[in-house]
Amino acid sequence: MSIIDLTGTGRAVRRAAALPLVLLAACSEPPAAPDDGAAVPAEPPAASVHGPDADRLVTYTETREPCADYSAERMPLFGDVHVHTSYSFDAAANSTGATPVDANRFARGEPIPFWPLDTDGNPAGTREIDRPLDFLAVTDHGEFLGERALCRTPDSPSYGSDFCQQYRSDQRLGMRMLGTVITTETPARIPTLCGEDGSLCREWAEGPWQRIVEAAEAAYDRTSACTFTSFVGYEYTGTPGTSNLHRNVIFRNGNTPDRPVSYIDAPADSLLWNQLDAACTEADGCDYLTIPHNSNLANGRMAPYTAIEPTLENRRAYAEHRQRREPIMEIFQHKGGSECVNGLTSILSAPDELCDVEQVRFMGREETYAATATAAGGNQAIQQATEITRECEPGETGNNGMLGAGCIDPTDFMRSGLVVGLKEEAETGANPVKLGIIASTDTHAATPGAVAEGDWGGHVTGESTPAERLQPGLLTSGIDGNPGGLAGVWAVENSRDAIFEAMQRREVFGTSGPRIVPRFFGGWDFPADLCDQADMVGRGYRDGVPMGGDLAAAPADAAPAFVAYAARDPMGAPLERLQLVKGWVDADGGQHAAVVDIAGQADNGAGVDLATGDTTGSGGHDTLCTVYRDEAFDPKQPAYYYLRVVENPTARWSVHDCLRLPEDERPAVCSDGSYPEVIHEMAWTSPIWYRPAE
Numbered sequence: 001m002s003i004i005d006l007t008g009t010g011r012a013v014r015r016a017a018a019l020p021l022v023l024l025a026a027c028s029e030p031p032a033a034p035d036d037g038a039a040v041p042a043e044p045p046a047a048s049v050h051g052p053d054a055d056r057l058v059t060y061t062e063t064r065e066p067c068a069d070y071s072a073e074r075m076p077l078f079g080d081v082h083v084h085t086s087y088s089f090d091a092a093a094n095s096t097g098a099t100p101v102d103a104n105r106f107a108r109g110e111p112i113p114f115w116p117l118d119t120d121g122n123p124a125g126t127r128e129i130d131r132p133l134d135f136l137a138v139t140d141h142g143e144f145l146g147e148r149a150l151c152r153t154p155d156s157p158s159y160g161s162d163f164c165q166q167y168r169s170d171q172r173l174g175m176r177m178l179g180t181v182i183t184t185e186t187p188a189r190i191p192t193l194c195g196e197d198g199s200l201c202r203e204w205a206e207g208p209w210q211r212i213v214e215a216a217e218a219a220y221d222r223t224s225a226c227t228f229t230s231f232v233g234y235e236y237t238g239t240p241g242t243s244n245l246h247r248n249v250i251f252r253n254g255n256t257p258d259r260p261v262s263y264i265d266a267p268a269d270s271l272l273w274n275q276l277d278a279a280c281t282e283a284d285g286c287d288y289l290t291i292p293h294n295s296n297l298a299n300g301r302m303a304p305y306t307a308i309e310p311t312l313e314n315r316r317a318y319a320e321h322r323q324r325r326e327p328i329m330e331i332f333q334h335k336g337g338s339e340c341v342n343g344l345t346s347i348l349s350a351p352d353e354l355c356d357v358e359q360v361r362f363m364g365r366e367e368t369y370a371a372t373a374t375a376a377g378g379n380q381a382i383q384q385a386t387e388i389t390r391e392c393e394p395g396e397t398g399n400n401g402m403l404g405a406g407c408i409d410p411t412d413f414m415r416s417g418l419v420v421g422l423k424e425e426a427e428t429g430a431n432p433v434k435l436g437i438i439a440s441t442d443t444h445a446a447t448p449g450a451v452a453e454g455d456w457g458g459h460v461t462g463e464s465t466p467a468e469r470l471q472p473g474l475l476t477s478g479i480d481g482n483p484g485g486l487a488g489v490w491a492v493e494n495s496r497d498a499i500f501e502a503m504q505r506r507e508v509f510g511t512s513g514p515r516i517v518p519r520f521f522g523g524w525d526f527p528a529d530l531c532d533q534a535d536m537v538g539r540g541y542r543d544g545v546p547m548g549g550d551l552a553a554a555p556a557d558a559a560p561a562f563v564a565y566a567a568r569d570p571m572g573a574p575l576e577r578l579q580l581v582k583g584w585v586d587a588d589g590g591q592h593a594a595v596v597d598i599a600g601q602a603d604n605g606a607g608v609d610l611a612t613g614d615t616t617g618s619g620g621h622d623t624l625c626t627v628y629r630d631e632a633f634d635p636k637q638p639a640y641y642y643l644r645v646v647e648n649p650t651a652r653w654s655v656h657d658c659l660r661l662p663e664d665e666r667p668a669v670c671s672d673g674s675y676p677e678v679i680h681e682m683a684w685t686s687p688i689w690y691r692p693a694e
Helices: 102-106 145-152 162-169 173-182 197-206 207-221 269-279 312-325 414-430 497-503 535-544 653-660
Strands: 077-082 112-118 123-128 135-138 229-236 247-251 288-292 328-329 366-374 382-388 436-438 484-491 508-511 517-522 544-546 561-567 575-584 591-600 607-609 613-618 621-631 639-651 680-684 686-688
Touching: 077 328, 102 112, 102 135, 102 591, 112 686, 123 613, 135 207, 145 173, 145 197, 145 207, 162 173, 162 382, 162 414, 207 229, 229 497, 269 288, 269 312, 288 312, 288 328, 288 497, 312 414, 328 591, 366 621, 414 591, 414 639, 436 484, 484 517, 497 535, 497 686, 517 639, 517 680, 517 686, 535 561, 561 575, 575 653, 591 621, 607 639, 613 639
Parallel strands: 077 135, 135 229, 328 436, 436 508
Antiparallel strands: 077 484, 112 123, 229 247, 247 288, 366 382, 484 508, 508 680, 517 544, 517 561, 561 621, 575 591, 575 639, 607 613, 639 680, 639 686
């Protein structure tokens, strides 16, 4: 093993001008802002689609200066592509008034209004990130932009309706009034608010959507400095059976549809891609991808083919469509991890204690949750329900995952879902679960990238103080939540096109918060001493494939070799170890997964002083690098491999919050051992896949 440093190396489409003329106000949006439903002005002329430098390894789709900082061997960039502001119907940012403009300001390193609130309900505090992000996509919920505008704009045709008056009477009540729409299998607009055909709400969604687009356009640095990239995006918020079907939709440039395609419009993943394909076309300069998130709460609803007849032809077509439009998924966010879960009988693997880090679903654990029951007369009531978490039966779809309940399907977690994809590909010829890996925060407080365990200010309603955060909260918030993670990409430059293309080719990674930099290459001819070579990265690309790639056909009697490298976050803890995660399907169709330590070691003497929250010991590494060959490789078995990087142990955020409270005011969780006090932060690369020759 060698230690080196290699980190530095209606189908109308809205077209965006290269430099927007409309700049949004950076201050808070009032609760009933009249501009929420303002008319949409005429569109500016289309931007040029000719790139400024034809020799660069990126295809430009908009006019901009080439980035001065450019690397053909690609550079690591960190961002957040799951962020909510006061434009979301369920956002904590509604209490601070933070807008998409504020979220972009925060990501660039500027302070924004934040908790606490003063006696008049206005934000009295500010918040700023420890280090600016490289890129951001604000992803406010696309479902209720029009509904909220109608109920919050005094001169709207629905403002005085009984529905809107009740909606405005209480924030949580208003959230529930809208939220129940997306928990059904057959969602529909509310006729008394939107009209019988829903057209009023669709029309009024265009104003807020335009301002989301404008905020991203205004924040994007098109100069050669390339300091910050802002994407236009939104969240598709399908929650059938109170299970998660959510996706973030990210547009390549400022050319977007007139409004989001929501779960109400397209209540299945395949319908979403079909409608986006129709609304966002190449002829209009529009392109997009979707990113499923917190699949740990999906109850099997993110399994492939759920909305189609599963014929061989349909399965293959679905897989090909998904690979084109949904190349990556979110493995970690404030609602916990979606990498793996212990106890699945359908995937043969040894227990992995790191699957439990910030996990909110545990096989065999008794869960108590708030269930909706229908009483006599048809009235609905909330009552407590209890169940034991179990594995879904084959073909079963569960419910109430967003409440922490319901059965667990292998596709609810990345590691087992990837194996399901391998097995499907062996049958159909196309892999429906071929997903790269990122992470994000899912902040609902307009604070993208606010992931520091020692300085977390909360992401959702009811998390504005240490005392609030240490209590059980709504869904997976409060003591059950965490600060979330970051998305990482390997791109040739910090521009929209370069980052989008990195996501398309799956050359991306996720972290649980720290800015760990991993590299991962797979090939057949890597020498054992490649970590010692100055051209390691160049040879990785030349003689193999990077994270997200496909291994070439296996030479006779060869076993794949993997170059695994990681550098610590300069502001984080040292690295403890590198682990290779492998999944494969055997000749009998058995599904397997395994984790192998390949560099560094556990129990290296590092620890945590719980009295202060500080780390102890001198163990760990600034960088780790090794070449690992899979001697158990069978060329007849489809497989995937990804790298997991593990930090030394550090104090969980809850320890820091407990220490902020006087000892006699600390809740029981500060001393009863019911929640972990020490965690291992991690990073995960996208997989590298191997497919046997036909």
